[in-house]
Amino acid sequence: xxxxxxxxxxxxxxxxxxxxxxxxxxxxxxxxxxxxxxxxxxxxxxxxxxxxxxxxxxxxxxxxxxxxxxxxxxxxxxxxxxxxxxxxxxxxxxxxxxxxxxxxxxxxxxxxxxxxxxxxxxxxxxxxxxxxxxxxxxxxxxxxxxxxxxxxxxxxxxxxxxxxxxxxxxxxxxxxxxxxxxxxxxxxxxx
Amino acid sequence: xxxxxxxxxxxxxxxxxxxxxxxxxxxxxxxxxxxxxxxxxxxxxxxxxxxxxxxxxxxxxxxxxxxxxxxxxxxxxxxxxxxxxxxxxxxxxxxxxxxxxxxxxxxxxxxxxxxxxxxxxxxxxxxxxxxxxxxxxxxxxxxxxxxxxxxxxxxxxxxxxxxxxxxxxxxxxxxxxxxxxxxxxxxxxxxxxxxxxxxxxxxxxxxxxxxxxxxxxxxxxxxxxxxxxxxxxxxxxxxxxxxxxxxxxxxxxxxxxxxxxxxxxxxxxxxxxxxxxxxxxxxxxxxxxxxxxxxxxxxxxxxxxxxxxxxxxxxxxxxxxxxxxxxxx
Numbered sequence: 001x002x003x004x005x006x007x008x009x010x011x012x013x014x015x016x017x018x019x020x021x022x023x024x025x026x027x028x029x030x031x032x033x034x035x036x037x038x039x040x041x042x043x044x045x046x047x048x049x050x051x052x053x054x055x056x057x058x059x060x061x062x063x064x065x066x067x068x069x070x071x072x073x074x075x076x077x078x079x080x081x082x083x084x085x086x087x088x089x090x091x092x093x094x095x096x097x098x099x100x101x102x103x104x105x106x107x108x109x110x111x112x113x114x115x116x117x118x119x120x121x122x123x124x125x126x127x128x129x130x131x132x133x134x135x136x137x138x139x140x141x142x143x144x145x146x147x148x149x150x151x152x153x154x155x156x157x158x159x160x161x162x163x164x165x166x167x168x169x170x171x172x173x174x175x176x177x178x179x180x181x182x183x184x185x186x187x188x189x190x191x
Numbered sequence: 192x193x194x195x196x197x198x199x200x201x202x203x204x205x206x207x208x209x210x211x212x213x214x215x216x217x218x219x220x221x222x223x224x225x226x227x228x229x230x231x232x233x234x235x236x237x238x239x240x241x242x243x244x245x246x247x248x249x250x251x252x253x254x255x256x257x258x259x260x261x262x263x264x265x266x267x268x269x270x271x272x273x274x275x276x277x278x279x280x281x282x283x284x285x286x287x288x289x290x291x292x293x294x295x296x297x298x299x300x301x302x303x304x305x306x307x308x309x310x311x312x313x314x315x316x317x318x319x320x321x322x323x324x325x326x327x328x329x330x331x332x333x334x335x336x337x338x339x340x341x342x343x344x345x346x347x348x349x350x351x352x353x354x355x356x357x358x359x360x361x362x363x364x365x366x367x368x369x370x371x372x373x374x375x376x377x378x379x380x381x382x383x384x385x386x387x388x389x390x391x392x393x394x395x396x397x398x399x400x401x402x403x404x405x406x407x408x409x410x411x412x413x414x415x416x417x418x419x420x421x422x423x424x425x426x427x428x429x430x431x432x433x434x435x436x437x438x439x440x441x442x443x444x445x446x447x448x449x450x451x452x453x454x455x456x457x458x459x460x461x462x463x464x465x466x467x468x469x470x471x472x473x474x475x476x477x478x479x480x481x482x483x484x485x486x487x488x489x490x491x492x493x494x495x496x497x498x499x500x501x502x503x504x505x506x507x508x509x510x511x512x513x514x515x516x517x518x519x520x
């Protein structure tokens with residue numbers, strides 16, 4: 001009974017949070033609702049007994065959404081509403097409802113015909129973390145390593161893009177040096 | 192899931208909530224006294240003997256003060272931000288074993304609300320979410336200083352999280368579990384078994400990161416004291432501001448429990464002496480937070496990021512690699 005109550009409570013909370021995320025015109029509401037929704041999703045992992053994934057969900061997404069906040073801070077005045085150019089509301093909501101139903105059908109269809117069984121059922125006595133590790137480093141080793149390489153590529157690209165002027169530090173430069181550097185820049189612009 | 196278990200859990204939750212919200216209040220008294228003695232002052236003296244009732248006076252002031260919501264703020268976010276800080280601090284406490292199990296009137300009590308097998312990950316994750324409080328409070332307030340404070344909050348968050356994660360990875364590899372109770376049992380054999388002897392680097396790194404996690408003095412840059420105003424808390428008044436405070440102090444207490452449990456043997460073999468030992472270690476780490484505040488200046492956000500990313504993170508990674516090599520051969 002507790003499971004059912006928890007499931008429906010968090011299902012309602014998650015859906016309403018993501019609904020706020022896509023409908024509100026206030027950037028801060030959208031970001032906060034997104035963060036809350038991501039954290040509420042972790043509840044489903046906990047209900048299913050996948051504690052490790054639940055905790056990882058919280059750790060990863062709280063950090064990821066934090067980065068979004070930083071972008072929001074840079075691009076908007078987050079205390080004001082964003083003026084959006086919205087098209088036909090009925091088409092948008094109709095299409096999104098259709099897409100949602102489609103996704104549910106795609107994933108629910110196999111369950112209707114046959115009872116699905118877990119490929120790697122939970123083994124009693126072995127911790128959740130160990131099981132994730134076991135599957136990750138045997139069956140899914142190659143996707144795991146490929147993901148690691150892709151992240152490495154993204155990290156190197158990020159460092160190269162951001163690191164162009166890393167040898168200059170405005171904090172450590174004296175006033176004259178900053179003045180000089182700015183004059184140099186102005187000359188370049190004029191030329 | 193029987194009724195007895197449910198009632199027991201609810202009682203435990205209430206007890207933890209009451210004790211630590213009271214301790215958060217008393218913590219402010221300790222802080223002011225310790226700071227005062229280190230700076231050759233007396234600190235609060237007027238209310239009650241040695242100023243002990245100052246806590247009650249502060250509480251009455253905070254509770255009865257008008258709760259002002261300024262114009263131009265994003266009202267809902269502004270209202271919910273302090274609640275996030277306080278609530279996540281107490282949520283994190285759910286996985287901390289405060290004492291060894293003991294028997295009360297023939298009923299065995301486990302002083303941990305939920306013994307989940309990923310305890311330490313859960314605690315760190317939820318404590319991390321706690322930084323959303325300052326961030327949202329600062330961003331929802333309609334003034335530049337609060338916004339700057341929120342930006343510093345985001346900088347702190349992205350800096351320290353990597354260090355906490357990587358630094359505890361090496362002890363986790365040794366213990367082979369994420370549960371704090373397993374950590375305690377691993378070190379139950381006495382002082383010689385403490386993880387600090389085999390992982391001194393991880394201990395220091397985690398300790399440094401704990402200061403960033405709780406936003407205490409060397410890294411008290413979210414609410415930048417030099418601006419005289421209170422950073423993200425500038426526009427708050429009354430109990431909403433008080434909730435930020437309760438969250439911060441509760442976090443300090445909880446992290447002071449976590450450090451000994453991870454590295455310094457926790458409550459040991461579970462005897463009364465061990466339990467008192469855990470409380471003593473907790474008190475030391477709490478005192479150390481205050482000591483640092485009296486002795487050290489704050490660093491700048493860029494210095495914190497430099498420290499975390501360029502110094503501590505490589506050390507943590509090297510530590511993990513060396514631990515792995517030692518365990519393998």
